[in-house]
Amino acid sequence: MAGEKKLSGIHTGHRKRVKDEFLANGLSGLPDHRVLELLLFYAIPQGDVNPLAHRLLDHFGSLSDLFHATHEQLMEVDGVGENTAVLLRLIPAVAARYLEDRGKVGEQLLTSWEFGRLLLPLFFGQRNELAYLVCMDGKSRLIVTRKLGEGIANSVQITVRKVLETALSCNASRVVLAHNHVSGVALWSDADLDTTLRLKWVLREAGIELVDHCIFADGDMVSMADSGVLKD
Numbered sequence: 001m002a003g004e005k006k007l008s009g010i011h012t013g014h015r016k017r018v019k020d021e022f023l024a025n026g027l028s029g030l031p032d033h034r035v036l037e038l039l040l041f042y043a044i045p046q047g048d049v050n051p052l053a054h055r056l057l058d059h060f061g062s063l064s065d066l067f068h069a070t071h072e073q074l075m076e077v078d079g080v081g082e083n084t085a086v087l088l089r090l091i092p093a094v095a096a097r098y099l100e101d102r103g104k105v106g107e108q109l110l111t112s113w114e115f116g117r118l119l120l121p122l123f124f125g126q127r128n129e130l131a132y133l134v135c136m137d138g139k140s141r142l143i144v145t146r147k148l149g150e151g152i153a154n155s156v157q158i159t160v161r162k163v164l165e166t167a168l169s170c171n172a173s174r175v176v177l178a179h180n181h182v183s184g185v186a187l188w189s190d191a192d193l194d195t196t197l198r199l200k201w202v203l204r205e206a207g208i209e210l211v212d213h214c215i216f217a218d219g220d221m222v223s224m225a226d227s228g229v230l231k232d
């Protein structure tokens with residue numbers, strides 16, 4: 001019993017030191033396993049989480065790959081319970097929500113960089129392909145960002161009717177289409193280009209300008225407008 005109390009005291013002291021270091025300096029200088037330990041403290045209230053932190057990093061290779069793992073993949077690692085798996089899935093979700101919240105209704109969006117800043121959080125940590133439509137007024141002020149659909153792995157259907165209905169329902173004058181490639185390559189396919197050009201024509205007939213189609217992959221973005229393919 002005395003040995004258990006002493007061991008518990010060692011762990012308690014270590015946890016306090018790691019927390020104090022974070023409060024003093026943030027994550028600067030903390031190695032990845034220490035960052036992970038700090039998180040695990042809140043899923044596993046007692047004991048030494050250092051071995052689990054190393055095991056998780058060895059299994060997934062990096063913090064980013066760890067945070068992109070599914071609940072099922074996390075649960076396969078020895079020592080990971082429900083609380084730990086939920087916490088690790090929560091981290092990228094909260095980060096994405098935080099970044100998404102920075103895009104406010106009424107904000108003027110004029111450049112592909114601004115579109116990227118608004119849209120990137122929506123694709124953060126996603127394992128499926130998603131499509132979104134950014135709806136703006138005639139002065140390029142944000143009205144709303146609407147999800148158009150979600151596919152599995154490498155496919156998401158973007159229908160002309162869905163885009164048109166979404167734009168009209170928001171009374172949008174200008175729109176930006178966006179989707180991600182889970183393959184990791186931020187380049188459009190022939191099908192992407194064909195759909196985009198058809199959308200541009202249909203939207204124009206309704207008095208709506210398709211400003212851009214942005215494709216995201218692993219934190220990168222390609223803008224069709226910047227690439228010149230949307231010019232008349």
